Amino acid sequence: MAAISFDGLTKRYGGLTAVSNLRLEVAEGEILGFLGLNGAGKTTSIRMLLDLLRPTSGRASIFGHDCQADGLAARDHVGYLPSEMGIYPDLTGHQVLKLLGSLNHRAVEQKYVGELQERLTLPDSDLRRKLREYSSGMKRKLGIIQAFQADPPLLILDEPTEGLDPLMQDSFYELLADVQRRGRTVFFSSHVLSEVERMCQRVALLRQGELVLLSTVEECRKLAPRDVHVTFVADVAAPVGLPSTRVIQVSPRSWLLKVEGPLSPLLRELASLPVDDLKVSEVKLEDAVRHFYRGDAQ
Amino acid sequence: MTALLLHSLQRVRTLVVVIGLLLSLLQFILILVARSIENSGQFAQLATLLPPFVRALMGPAVTAFLSFGGIVSLGYFEPGVIFAVVGLSIAVGTRIALEVETGFIDLILARPVARHRMVTRAIVVSVVSLSFVVALMLAGTWIGLSTLVPDNVERPAAKLILGLAANLGLLGMAWSSIGLAIASASRRRGVAGGVAGVLALVTFLLDYIARLWEPAKAFAWLSPFTYFSPLDLVTGGELPMKNVVVLGGIAVGGFVAAYLLFLRRDISR
Numbered sequence: 001m002a003a004i005s006f007d008g009l010t011k012r013y014g015g016l017t018a019v020s021n022l023r024l025e026v027a028e029g030e031i032l033g034f035l036g037l038n039g040a041g042k043t044t045s046i047r048m049l050l051d052l053l054r055p056t057s058g059r060a061s062i063f064g065h066d067c068q069a070d071g072l073a074a075r076d077h078v079g080y081l082p083s084e085m086g087i088y089p090d091l092t093g094h095q096v097l098k099l100l101g102s103l104n105h106r107a108v109e110q111k112y113v114g115e116l117q118e119r120l121t122l123p124d125s126d127l128r129r130k131l132r133e134y135s136s137g138m139k140r141k142l143g144i145i146q147a148f149q150a151d152p153p154l155l156i157l158d159e160p161t162e163g164l165d166p167l168m169q170d171s172f173y174e175l176l177a178d179v180q181r182r183g184r185t186v187f188f189s190s191h192v193l194s195e196v197e198r199m200c201q202r203v204a205l206l207r208q209g210e211l212v213l214l215s216t217v218e219e220c221r222k223l224a225p226r227d228v229h230v231t232f233v234a235d236v237a238a239p240v241g242l243p244s245t246r247v248i249q250v251s252p253r254s255w256l257l258k259v260e261g262p263l264s265p266l267l268r269e270l271a272s273l274p275v276d277d278l279k280v281s282e283v284k285l286e287d288a289v290r291h292f293y294r295g296d297a298q
Numbered sequence: 299m300t301a302l303l304l305h306s307l308q309r310v311r312t313l314v315v316v317i318g319l320l321l322s323l324l325q326f327i328l329i330l331v332a333r334s335i336e337n338s339g340q341f342a343q344l345a346t347l348l349p350p351f352v353r354a355l356m357g358p359a360v361t362a363f364l365s366f367g368g369i370v371s372l373g374y375f376e377p378g379v380i381f382a383v384v385g386l387s388i389a390v391g392t393r394i395a396l397e398v399e400t401g402f403i404d405l406i407l408a409r410p411v412a413r414h415r416m417v418t419r420a421i422v423v424s425v426v427s428l429s430f431v432v433a434l435m436l437a438g439t440w441i442g443l444s445t446l447v448p449d450n451v452e453r454p455a456a457k458l459i460l461g462l463a464a465n466l467g468l469l470g471m472a473w474s475s476i477g478l479a480i481a482s483a484s485r486r487r488g489v490a491g492g493v494a495g496v497l498a499l500v501t502f503l504l505d506y507i508a509r510l511w512e513p514a515k516a517f518a519w520l521s522p523f524t525y526f527s528p529l530d531l532v533t534g535g536e537l538p539m540k541n542v543v544v545l546g547g548i549a550v551g552g553f554v555a556a557y558l559l560f561l562r563r564d565i566s567r
Contacts, residue, residue, distance in 0.1 A: 050408045052565040072410045080408035086401025088309070102301040103409040146405070156408075 001064050003028045003154050003185035004049065008058035011044050011209075018044045020209040021058065026187050028063075028153075031180055033196035033217070034189040036206035042189040043083065045206070046156055050080060062154060076105050079152040083159040083189075085143045093127035093134070093142050097149060106150040116145045119171050136163040144172065148179070155179065157188035161195060173199055193224070194282060225260040227281035234274045242266055299415055302406065306423045310390050317386050318431040322438030325373040329442035332369035336451055341365055351510065366447075367454030368532055370439065374462035375528035380469070380502075383431065387470040388494045390427045391477030394420050394556075396487035398565055407565060417482065417557050424474040432467045436460075461537040462528055468545035469526045473498055475552025476522075482560040485567060522548055 004026035011019040019041040026032045036042050047053040049060050051071040060067040065074035087096055101108040117123060120141040131139065140163040147155060161169045176186055176199050190196050196203055196217060203220045205213035213220060227248070235252035239245070242257070243265050249256040253276075259266055263280070270278070335341055344364045345353075363372075373379060394416060397403040407413065436459065443453055476497065481490035501521035508518035518524045525541040 047404075047566065050404075052404060052407055054562075054564055072412060075408060076410040078408060080405070082401060082404050082408075084401055086397075086404060088400075088402065099301055099305055100405055100409070103406060103411050105410050 001028065002026060002061075003030070003063060004187055005061045006045065006058070007060070009045065009048060009055050009060050010057045011041075011048060011053060012056045017209050019048070019055075019206075022206075022209075022211055024204055024211060024214065026185060028185055029180065029183050030202065031176060031186040031188070031200045033200035033203040034187060034206070035191075035193075035196065035203050035213075035220075036189075040206040041209040042206055043158060044209075046158055046187075046189065049156060050075060050078070077152055077154045079147040079150060079155045081143050081147040081155070081157045081160055083162065085139055087131055087139075087142075089132035090130055092130055093122070093138075094124075096131070096142060097127070097146055100146045101149055104150040104152075106152065108149050109151070112151055113145065113149050116148055116175070119175055120144060120168060121171075137165060137168065140164050141168065144175075148175070151179075151184075153184055155184060155186045155188070157186065159190060160188055161190070161192065169195065222261060225258045226263075228255075228257045228259050228263070228266065229279040229281075230255045230257070230270060231276045231278075232274050233276045236273050239269065242269060299411075299419065302411070302415070303419050303422060306393070306419055307426060310393065310423060310427055313386065313389060314427045314430055317382055318434035321373070321379060321382060321431060322434040324376075324379065325370075325435055325438035326442045326446075328373045329370055329439070329446050332366045333446055333448075333451070335369065336366050354510070363529070363532055366451055367458065370443070370454050371458060371462055371528065371532055373435065373439065374459070374466050375526070380466070380523075380526070383428075383466055383470045384473045384498050384502075385495070386431060387424065387428060387474035388477040388491055388498065390424050391420065391474040392481040392484075392487050392490040392494060393423070394478065394560070395481035395484040395490040398484070399486050399567060401567060403565060413561050414557060417478070417553070417560050420478055420556070421475075421553055424471065424478065428467055428470045428474060432463050432470075436463055458531055461531045465526050465528065465531070465537055465541055465545075468542060468549070469522060472522045472545045472548040472552070475549040475556065477552075479552040479555040479559065482556040483563060 002025040004024070006022040006024040009019055009022040010017070022041075022045060034042050034045070044053060045060075048055050049062065049067050051067050051074070054068065062074035063077050065071075065077075067074045091099075097108075097113065117127070122138065122141045122145065126134075126138060127142075131142075134142070140161075144160065147157065161172055164172060173195065180186065186199075188200075200217050202214065202216055204211060205220070213223075225246075232253045238250045239247060239255055239257070242259075244260040245266060246258040247255065248258055257266070335344070341364050348364075363369075394403075397406075397416075403416065406416070439459055447453060473494070477490065477494040480494050481487065484490035484493075502523050504514065505518060505521040505523035508514040508521070508524070522545060525538075525544040527538060527541060530536075530538060
């Protein structure tokens, strides 16, 4: 049984279609990255899963439970981290966790909460403080703990690492890997392709409310053009006729190129040249998304 | 549900306790004022000091009002008191829109919590808050009468004070339900509170104008304040059943509307 199933899900606001005929299944135990530019319909789709928004047509289900008709049973399987935590600043972290934990049908194991606190370095002394004293990173950690604390079978995470420092991001990735090993399913939206690449088996990409890509991470990565900066120890001629390559900037001792697809043709060309250094930019989500928005992607 | 209810009560407790204590203190002060006037024997002179339009507005109630019991009962229908109670009712009733606005409700409804429980909780919080404030007002009156008034002074009947409190409480409940119904369809608490507040002010003025200006009387029935008639009680009448039915009906209607609107709406900021 699929952990999540979108079956022709559509949401319209008057003449605006926020999500159009979304068909997607997330397998149990999978980590799926849900990608798209701002306004692409990611959060709208997530909110329909949680029955916060009502679809215009189509249906969504969680572990076979219809998200609207059988919403309570569906949400009983979910831990949710919103992109922004709407919590009262005069509450302490402990009060937030206690209140939200009490609303789950699943018992919250304090031992597990302790483990989460330790992994995310949010000790009891911090949880005793009021949220108005929290940094954005601490609020994010608290958000992660409240989503994970009942150890639900499905985690729906909206921009989970926003505001976390690199060390905490690593801890979070380890946590994700850990819950996946225990058979949990993770559905998360992100703008950071590096983390999607690192954590996800597949990605789904929305464009203007439509699913335009559903593939493995590796296939998605290949779609994004990369900036390649080559410097030379001696003057060289400008590059000519390199396949899938655009010349951005060129000088006698430096090329800045944009390469789509594999780098091997470029590397073959460079093998005969006096290369001093080669820098390949990290593939950014925006690059892949822009590729699709140009309309040249299939 | 209990945890959520306790949390919601905690959110409003400061506002409710402060307003309750202030209104309670006001009852106490009014009793002091009434005692002072009573001791100086000046109630009769007071009537002559009232402007003619006020006497016209009050009609035969002016005599009853300008008595020890009348001054004491003023604490339940003085405009400032009415505004405080109605304002509190709207503030408490519209809190659900604040939870939508801040996104707090997302965290709650993402869990296995039915939407109708959010409305039920809001109703319970409104009833508890309003009951608490009215109870504090009654306590203020009772303590004042017990401690400040000599035995030879005729106290206002318990039926009068309880009737006024009940009518005021019903009025508050009606506005709480109107606020809740508006908030159940709103994304912003400020908008919901503003709409309910303006509506309250307009209908309050409508009721007052209708008492002074004959042509406006045809529209007075539209104002919930028309069904808050303290002068009837002060002159020795019973709490009109019509008031109870209409204000109770508005409250029930508002709560039903809140359920329908909140269950069907999209929760989005």
